[in-house]
Amino acid sequence: MLIPSLFLTILLLCSLLLRYHIRLRKEIEGIARTTKDIRSGQLNRRYRLYTRHNYLQDLGGELNRMVDSFQAALERIRTLEDERKRMISNLSHDLRTPLTSLLGYMEALRTDPSLTEEERAAFLRIAADKGQALMTLLEQFFELARLESDGSAPELEEINLTDLLPEVVLGFYPDFTRVEITPSLDLPDKPVYARGDAAYVRRILNNLLSNALRYGTDGREIGLSLREENGLAWMEVWDRGQGIPPQELSRVFDRLYTGEASRNRNIRGTGLGLTIVKHLVEQQGGRIEVSSLPGERTVFSVGLPSLSVSRKM
Incomplete structure (x- = not known):
């Protein structure tokens, strides 16, 4: 009786091992097929493993994440190529x-x-x-x-923005006189200091004011304001001109993107000024935002790290 029982036990174990082996082989073959499909360009394929083997589940998950990353990188490459063209x-x-x-x-x-x-x-x-x-x-x-190409770096220092902004606006006096607009300048009572490169800030404001004079004169109001909020010194250049359609707001800083206004040859820009502004702001560790209600108010906001609080201490 002992030998037949032992034989049946061994036979049962062999059967279970064989079944385990067959199931494992099918799952591995499924991984191989999916891998071949992905390699052939079918990036929408994913590994779906119905298994109780934790290591196979982990393997499938890691492979799926790798394919997701590869697909995202490929989409980014395609986007960059389209942008380049x-x-x-x-x-x-x-x-x-x-x-x-x-x-x-x-x-x-x-x-x-x-x-x-x-x-x-x-x-x-x-x-x-x-x-x-x-x-x-x-x-x-x-x-x-x-x-x-990172060929230059800003010389970061303390800047008195309360003094700098009027200087920039004064430089545009002939331009505002030509279009018969008196610019609005809104400055706080106390000086506002920021960490940045004064030459960079002048170039930023020059580009933004030039942009307002190119596209915003039909509203007859252009202004520049200064405020502090959440540790940043915010410079805002605004106008009440034609504005920017909502579908274009996310692209205004793209290279050579001139938007709907560029269809009018009289006010066509190069499409590079705002891209340059964005780079100049980011190189100083700042932020730039844009908001627009067409026909009402368009605002370009540039925030640099504020130093006003540290001066009071």
Whole structure:
């Protein structure tokens, strides 16, 4: 009786081991098939293991997370490639347009003897404007390339923003006079100090005010304000012009993105100024935000680390 019982026990154990082996093999084969599908480009496939083996569940989970990361990286690469193509296309167009116009006017000056002195003077003035637009675009493009390559670092120091903001606005006096707008300047009673690079801050405010003068003059109000909140010194440039549609707000800092307003050739920008502003702000450890109610109020807010509290101590 002992030998048959032992034999049956061994047979049962072998049967269980064989069943375990077959199930494990099927699960491993499933992992292999899914891996081949993913390798062939089917990135929507995932490992679904109905198993009680913890190590296989852990393996499947890790593989799924790896595929998720790979898919996210691939999507990012595709987005960057699309952005690169769009940037090259836009840059090519923006370079070609003023250059073609410039060459056209220069050719007319060279070959048309019937032009009057007034016409020649007008053509020269237009050609100079086109050349300046081309130079501005190239300068901004190379400035952005330098910023993105980390070729420079800001010289962070204490800045008295209460003194700096009026200086910047005063530099735009001819521009505001030309469009017959008196800028609003709202400063707190006490000085506001921030940690940053004064040259960077001037470039930021110059770009934002230029942007407001380009797109916001139809509202007849442009302003600059200063406040402190949650450890940051906030500079705000605002206008009551045409504004930015909600669907464009998330893209205003993209390279060469000029939005709906760019369709009007009279106010077309380069699409690089706000991208440069964003880089300058971030290199100083600051924040930049934008809000807009089209036709009512558009605000660009730049926050730098405040030093006013530390000065009081």
